[in-house]
Amino acid sequence: MADQTRAQTTHRPRGPAHARSLHRAGAARRIGLALTGVLVFVGVGGVAVAQSISGNITTATVSDDMRGEVKKPAPTDPDAGSPLNILLLGSDYRGGDNTDFAVQGVSGMRSDTAIVAHVSADRSRVELVSIPRDSMVDRPECTTSKGTKIPGGRDLFNSAFAYGADRGGDIASAAACSMNTISSETGLYIDDFVVVDFSGFEKMVDAVGGVPMCIPEAIDNKKADLKLKAGEQTLDGKEALGFARARYGIGDGSDLSRIGRQQQLLAATMSQVLSKNLLTDAPALYKFLSAATASLTVSDGLGSVPDLTGLAYSLRGVRADSITFMTIPNAADPSNPNRVVWTPEADDVWQNLVDDKPIVDPEPERASTKDGDATKDDATDSPSADPDDAASDSPSASASTTPEPKATKEAGKEAFTPDDVTAVCG
Numbered sequence: 017m018a019d020q021t022r023a024q025t026t027h028r029p030r031g032p033a034h035a036r037s038l039h040r041a042g043a044a045r046r047i048g049l050a051l052t053g054v055l056v057f058v059g060v061g062g063v064a065v066a067q068s069i070s071g072n073i074t075t076a077t078v079s080d081d082m083r084g085e086v087k088k089p090a091p092t093d094p095d096a097g098s099p100l101n102i103l104l105l106g107s108d109y110r111g112g113d114n115t116d117f118a119v120q121g122v123s124g125m126r127s128d129t130a131i132v133a134h135v136s137a138d139r140s141r142v143e144l145v146s147i148p149r150d151s152m153v154d155r156p157e158c159t160t161s162k163g164t165k166i167p168g169g170r171d172l173f174n175s176a177f178a179y180g181a182d183r184g185g186d187i188a189s190a191a192a193c194s195m196n197t198i199s200s201e202t203g204l205y206i207d208d209f210v211v212v213d214f215s216g217f218e219k220m221v222d223a224v225g226g227v228p229m230c231i232p233e234a235i236d237n238k239k240a241d242l243k244l245k246a247g248e249q250t251l252d253g254k255e256a257l258g259f260a261r262a263r264y265g266i267g268d269g270s271d272l273s274r275i276g277r278q279q280q281l282l283a284a285t286m287s288q289v290l291s292k293n294l295l296t297d298a299p300a301l302y303k304f305l306s307a308a309t310a311s312l313t314v315s316d317g318l319g320s321v322p323d324l325t326g327l328a329y330s331l332r333g334v335r336a337d338s339i340t341f342m343t344i345p346n347a348a349d350p351s352n353p354n355r356v357v358w359t360p361e362a363d364d365v366w367q368n369l370v371d372d373k374p375i376v377d378p379e380p381e382r383a384s385t386k387d388g389d390a391t392k393d394d395a396t397d398s399p400s401a402d403p404d405d406a407a408s409d410s411p412s413a414s415a416s417t418t419p420e421p422k423a424t425k426e427a428g429k430e431a432f433t434p435d436d437v438t439a440v441c442g
Contacts, residue, residue: 125181158193160184202366218253219307276428
């Protein structure tokens with residue numbers, strides 16, 4: 017992205033489960049690669065596939081077994097030792113393949129989804145902070161790729177994307193205005209961005225064979241063209257998009273409720289990538305990335321395949337309980353109940369991201385088990401290990417062999433990890 021589209025800033029920092037029943041995510045050691053596949057490699061690594069798709073290229077593979085004893089060194093993360101902040105934006109651009117999603121009387125590009133993905137400097141932690149589109153912010157002056165100055169003002173957060181797109185005429189300007197708004201409001205430097213449109217989202221979900229989700233209550237939303245039965249089911253691309261976009265008639269009808277479903281869907285997609293072994297299945301990966309390349313726009317910093325490979329490799333050790341989904345703390349705007357303002361707790365979240373500190377304190381149980389401190393003796397001391405309970409032949413005791421979820425986190429309103437349960441079916 018051209019330098020003139022970036023606001024000057026001196027704040028450059030230095031060096032929760034998807035809807036599911038009682039099934040846990042895959043092995044923790046593979047979480048990092050899966051996360052990268054969804055958030056980074058799938059989001060921007062498709063550039064490599066685009067290079068192949070866009071040209072008539074003949075390739076020949078020389079496998080490792082065909083080579084000598086000297087092996088290629090592990091890829092290098094160019095940003096190793098420094099935190100990385102990537103702005104993920106969902107765009108409802110009304111042109112091209114997105115005409116099916118157009119709303120009568122609405123044109124141009126808008127952004128309904130904004131997530132700041134923070135990768136810690138030591139690559140042990142990833143935090144995804146959603147920003148409600150109805151957040152009232154002080155939007156700073158923004159320079160488009162054409163050099164046009166867009167005056168700032170007090171406005172909705174997603175207006176930054178819209179103004180940049182309308183005045184600049186391109187996604188770079190839209191993304192730049194969004195990035196600069198975040199930096200101006202929070203002091204957090206945004207390194208790069210990824211923009212995905214609606215049609216691309218559908219195709220990517222279909223490319224992995226759909227996304228398993230728990231739907232606690234039946235949904236019949238004509239506006240979103242969405243009709244789902246209650247229970248465990250696999251959503252295809254169209255259904256997943258409707259689930260993520262629908263607002264009224266689902267949950268409490270709020271934007272926060274919709275954000276929660278988007279977070280659940282992102283976590284579920286990550287788990288699906290794991291279960292499908294997508295990153296080790298070349299044909300399936302190619303199909304997925306082919307779908308992604310048709311509708312993704314990324315910043316220059318994410319356009320280097322070697323750099324992305326290095327980043328993916330550096331994230332290989334990220335655990336599921338070190339990935340946090342959160343909505344920035346907010347409350348109703350006193351002057352307009354249809355808008356939200358960030359609360360003082362939001363300042364703490366942003367400052368922790370600037371300082372590269374965890375945005376939530378680890379739960380006691382996770383803190384004690386993360387390094388393998390938990391033992392079988394610990395388990396036998398718990399009330400649930402009562403011998404009388406174990407000896408019972410009653411039906412209730414037999415049923416207890418299937419563990420119940422300890423708690424349900426409310427996605428969109430509470431921070432959660434892929435190890436948490438955010439919806440219960442049956």
